[in-house]
Amino acid sequence: MADMLTAEAGGSVLAARYVARMAAGDIAPDSGQAKVVAALAQLEQRIASRRLARKSSALGWLFARREDTIPRVRGLYIHGAVGRGKTMLADLFFESVAVRKRKRRAHFHEFMADVHARIFKVRADMKAGRIKEADPIALVAAALYEEAWLLCFDEFHVTDIADAMILGRLFEKLFDLGVVIVATSNVAPEDLYKGGLNRALFLPFIAMIEKHMEVVRIESPTDYRMEKLGGVRIWFVPDDDHSMAQIDREMEKIWHRIAGNDGGAPASISSAGRIIRVPRAGGGAARFSFEDLCAAALGASDYLRIARAYHTVVIDHIPQLDQDRRNEAKRFITLIDEFYEKGVKLVASAAAEPEDLYLGTEGAEAFEWARTVSRLHEMRSSDYIARPHGRGDSEASGDTTGLVET
Incomplete structure (x- = not known):
């Protein structure tokens, strides 16, 4: 050939x-x-x-x-x-x-x-x-x-x-x-x-x-998106057998599998006259840290642009969030909503499973977190991974x- x-x-x-x-x-x-x-x-x-x-x-x-x-x-x-x-x-x-x-x-x-x-x-x-x-x-x-x-x-x-x-x-x-x-x-x-x-x-x-x-x-x-992610663990949490350092190495392997052997390169997305910096992008995928996405002053329109630009997003080091970090929790909820609606495939390392990531008990985000937990679990399913990128539930x-x- x-x-x-x-x-x-x-x-x-x-x-x-x-x-x-x-x-x-x-x-x-x-x-x-x-x-x-x-x-x-x-x-x-x-x-x-x-x-x-x-x-x-x-x-x-x-x-x-x-x-x-x-x-x-x-x-x-x-x-x-x-x-x-x-x-x-x-x-x-x-x-x-x-x-x-x-x-x-x-x-x-x-x-x-x-x-x-x-x-x-x-x-x-x-x-x-x-x-x-x-x-x-x-x-x-x-x-x-x-x-x-x-x-x-x-x-x-x-x-x-x-x-x-x-x-x-x-x-x-x-x-x-x-x-x-x-x-x-x-x-x-x-x-x-x-x-x-x-x-x-x-x-x-x-x-x-x-x-x-x-x-x-x-x-x-061949559906290469399914081939790259099908059967692959896509939510990583430290446990007795896996330290965060080991998880970082595994995330790096998965990233190269998705983005290519060269690991991609920095990129940017224009959003309402501003520029969103993408630390690494390749093969239709992007890689960010949690801080890049949720500690920065980004909103729904920014997350929507990321969701439309990349079929897969890799996020490193999602922390446990308490009431003092409810703004980051709100952004993460919005981020997952936009990714879910557009069929974006998510690979992430986190401090805990979705249901244990947010510890806050007050405010709307405490109630909305249940929806985020449900979506994060669904996004790990083979049916979700097979969903076409860019298609929401109704359009x-x-x-x-x-x-x-x-």
């Missing part, structure tokens, strides 16, 4: 990195993934050719080239079942592609929240006379293009009618400007917004995706890492 990828990739950085991780045992041989790697490697090369053409166009006086002679690059829409490695491959592509500026990696849900906020601001500026009357969506598309002409979306799905009504016009403008889009999704394009209100108005958008993006299904028999939702290179 490594030889096949190397031959098909023709010098692709993405394919070389994938093969190296496979050789290191970080990635298991998978023919379904190999097919997607080959498609991404070809896209990587088309983008490299476009960049060269653009450089030549900039010297038009010498080469008689024009911008409109540069061929448009079709993006890629990758779909398939949960846990097949779509996010990992998209991350590898984003890291490898020869675009150092003007590229953006985002969770689709948060991208659309950003789009709605921009449209609202443009309309407010027009109403106040700060800018001339124009098509707000066209102005937003132009601004997005100036920031990034390569957009990579994770968990592309549409459940909101407001999104559905905007997408066609927005993406038409983006594609006209030459934006290249790579997206991962659990559903095929024809199943987007299935059963949604006024879906007939959404169908032209599906046709637009199929025109401007190559559609590839990842046919992998599919989708965080952007706010990763924009300029």
Whole structure:
């Protein structure tokens, strides 16, 4: 398989990195993934050719080239079942592609929240006379293009009618400007917004995706999220046989199993104009200490962004909390609520089992803790681990890492 990828990739950085991780045992041989790697490697090369053409166009006086002679690059829409490695491959592509500026990696849900906020601001500026009357969506598309002409979306799905009504016009403008889009999704394009209100108005958008993006299904028999966490102890408490130092070593092993042999790297998430620092992130997972998450001034919206950005979160050293630390207890309750609703997988080391973690007896958190205990136990079950990321009990939702290179 490594030889096949190397031959098909023709010098692709993405394919070389994938093969190296496979050789290191970080990635298991998978023919379904190999097919997607080959498609991404070809896209990587088309983008490299476009960049060269653009450089030549900039010297038009010498080469008689024009911008409109540069061929448009079709993006890629990758779909398939949960846990097949779509996010990992998209991350590898984003890291490898020869675009150092003007590229953006985002969770689709948060991208659309950003789009709605921009449209609202443009309309407010027009109403106040700060800018001339124009098509707000066209102005937003132009601004997005100036920031990034390569957009990579994770968990592309549409459940909101407001999104559905905007997408066609927005993406038409983006594609006209030459934006290249790579997206991962659990559903095929024809199943987007299935059963949604006024879906007939959404169908032209599906046709637009199929025109401007190559559609590839990842046919992998293995659910790697279940493979990495299924049967693994995910809540660690010191006992007569296990000290916290031993637990720390076991947590480190599990982290590398989830995030990869290199252990990931620091990352950040944008949240309402602020930056949430992620000490370590890799393979679609993030690792924090309890103090990082619950001693800091974070709230529900911050935890929601973390929940949308990462399918698995590892938390080290959750302490026993008494009445004097009820603020940390409140944050932890909120954190678990957001993780639970979005199907985030949790691996944690703690001073005690969930029912013994909070010792306070006063205030709302003392009563709410029972719900947290119940959810923490459920989150250790195989049924919960098999739940798709990003899906609450009643709706599919989708965080952007706010990763924009300029």
